Amino acid sequence: MGAMRHRTRISGSDARRPPTARSVLGLFTAGTAAALALAAVGGYVALRSVALDEAKRDTRTKVQEAGKLVESALAEGILTGDPDAIGAVDDLVLTRVLSGSVVRVKLWSADGRVLYSDDPAQIGGRFTLGDDQRRLLREGGAEVEVSSLDRPENALDRQQGELIEAYTPIRTPSGTPVLFELYERFDSVTASARRLLAALAPPILGAIALILIIQVPLVWSLGRRLQRGHEEREALLSGAVAASNRERRRIASYLHDGPVQDIAGVAYALxxxxxxxxxxxxxxxxxxxxxxxxxxxxxxxDLRTLLVDLHPPNLAVEGLEAALADLVGPLEARGVSVSLTVDDADRLLDFAQQALVYRAAQEAVRNVIAYADASSVRVELVFDNGVARLVVADDGRGFGPETRAERAAEGHLGLSLLAELAQQSGARLDVYSRPGEGTRVELEAPLR
Ligand SMILES: Nc1ncnc2c1ncn2[C@@H]1O[C@H](COP(=O)(O)OP(=O)(O)OP(=O)(O)O)[C@@H](O)[C@H]1O
Ligand SMILES: [Mg+2]
Structure with missing residues (x-):
């Protein structure tokens, strides 16, 4: 004990059964929908970044042009808060710079004072300029960025939503550099990304629809074919099982009526x-x-034993319990101690299930005789919770999965065929074994 039990398992619900055509189609559709969603989100993000770059370029041009314009109206008095100088800039800004998307214009002195704002309340405010702005004042050029609205200098612009802000230095008539700043609304960027996406959507959706129209019937028919192939295989297998049963019955009845009678007769006559x-x-x-x-x-x-092997006894007449008792007879004859328990509800199983239980017991007992070298065997048929469970457990030498695989490769498929048969009847076969620890074969069949 202690060690975990290895378990060789053949179950009725394993991967052998192919998915149904419907589930294949469902999977395909779900996959397509997921890809579509990914393309839409990814496309939106990509287009938005393209639109943002575009908008930044536009704003850069705009800030430089507007800067030149404002520079032309700039008087020296702007540096000292002269109302006339402010008024001149204000006129120009209100009439020619502010527009639908440009929502704020400011002028900064090099030491961080707001010299002008189209919102008079901001004039005279003082903030520390950032490194970028100071560099612009020294070196010229223009800078565009997405506003971080939590910066204190933007406190008054917060109600505008996201903004792009752009700076460029301009000069007073005497040559003192001041920083010209302009805020543009950002939602135009989002809007233009959405516009681009809307323009691209019809051809993309059309192409996808076309792919779907072509592929859905293809996927459907592939799924159907897979399913049919599987059904055919099952039909073939059960046909083969039925044919072999017929053949066994024929041989059994020939042996029974011919040689067995004759030999018994000769013995009698002698x-x-x-x-x-x-x-x-x-x-x-x-x-x-x-x-x-x-x-x-x-x-x-010997021939009579062979007859029982070849053609299971008539379960309908004899009953499962008697048939199982016959089955373990040879074990007892070999000196193996056998415990046989059959719940008397065995009549609850329909005939096909009784035959299945018998065949499973037969294969398991044959294996015990052939390989296990067991000293005791337990055969048990119990019913609980609407499930019939057959257990054949021995204390013999057991085996590992590789033994099973090797034997199967040589065409010895006793347990595997049984598992397949069980699966077809809606039952399940489990084989638990491990070298040195005996073998337990379990068949579970739900009552119908
Ligand atoms: N009760 C058991 N004790 C020990 N080994 C077993 C037992 N049952 C099965 N085996 C091992 O598992 C292998 C596979 O068994 P399985 O019944 O599938 O095929 P088989 O008995 O070899 O051939 P077939 O049943 O087709 O005549 C056996 O060859 C044997 O090595
Ligand atoms: Mg076998």
Whole structure:
């Protein structure tokens, strides 16, 4: 004990059964839908970034042009808060710079003072300029970025939603650099990404629809073919099983009516001859005849055992319990201790299931005789929760999965065929074994 039990399992619900045409189609459709969703989200993100780059380029041009314009109206007094100077800039900004998308314009001094804003409340405010802005003032050029609205200088612009902000330095008439700043609404970027996507959607969706129209029937017919192939295989197998049963029955009935009767008859006819020889004192002939009779009777016994093997006893008449008892007879004859328990509800199984239980027990017992070298065997048929369970357990040498695989490769498929048969009847066969620890074969059949 202690070690985990290895388990060789052949179950009724394994991967042998192919998916149905419907589930193949479902999977295909779900996959397509997922790919479509991914393409839509990815496309939106990609297009938005393209649109953002575009918008940044536009804004850069815009800030430089507007900067030049404002520079032309700039008076020296702007540096000292002269209302006239502010008014001149304000006129220009209100009439020519502010527009639908440009929502804010500011002028900054190099030391971070707001010299002008189209919102008068902001004028005179003071913030520390960032490295970028200071560099712009020194080196010129233009800078565009997406506003981080939580920066203190943007406190008053927060209600605008996301913004793009752009800077460029301009100069007062005396040459003092001031920073011109412009805020543009960002939602135009999102809107233009959506527009692009909307323009691209019809051809893409059309192409996908076309692919679906072509592939759905293809997938459906592939699924159907797979299913039909499987059904055919099952029909073939059960046909083969039925044919082999018929053949066994034919051979069994031939043996039963022909050779078995004949040999039994010959043995019967020889008996008086042996008696006679004994009476007449011909001891050696009597001995010889008795030997022959024994031999013949022995053969008849062997043939009858073979008959049971070839053609299962008539379960309907004899009942499963009696048939199972016959089955374990040879084990007992070999000196193996056998415990047989059959729940008397065995009549609850329909005939096909009784035959299945019998065949499973037969294969398991044959294996015990052939390989297990067991000293005791337990055969049990119990019912619980609407399930009939047959157990054949021995304490013999057991085996590992590789033994099974090797034997199967050589065409010895006893357990595998049985598992397949069980599966077809809606039952399940499990084989638990491990070298040195015996073998347990379990068949579970739900009552119908
Ligand atoms: N009770 C058992 N004890 C020990 N080994 C077993 C037992 N049952 C099966 N085996 C091993 O598993 C192998 C596979 O068994 P299976 O019944 O599938 O095929 P087989 O008996 O070899 O051939 P077939 O049943 O087709 O005549 C056997 O060859 C044997 O090595
Ligand atoms: Mg076998």
């Amino acid at each position: 008996a008086p001859l042996a008696e006679n020889a004994a009476v007449q004192g011909d001891a050696s002939e009597a001995e010889e005849l008795r030997g022959a009779i024994d031999q013949l009777r022995h053969n008849v016994r």
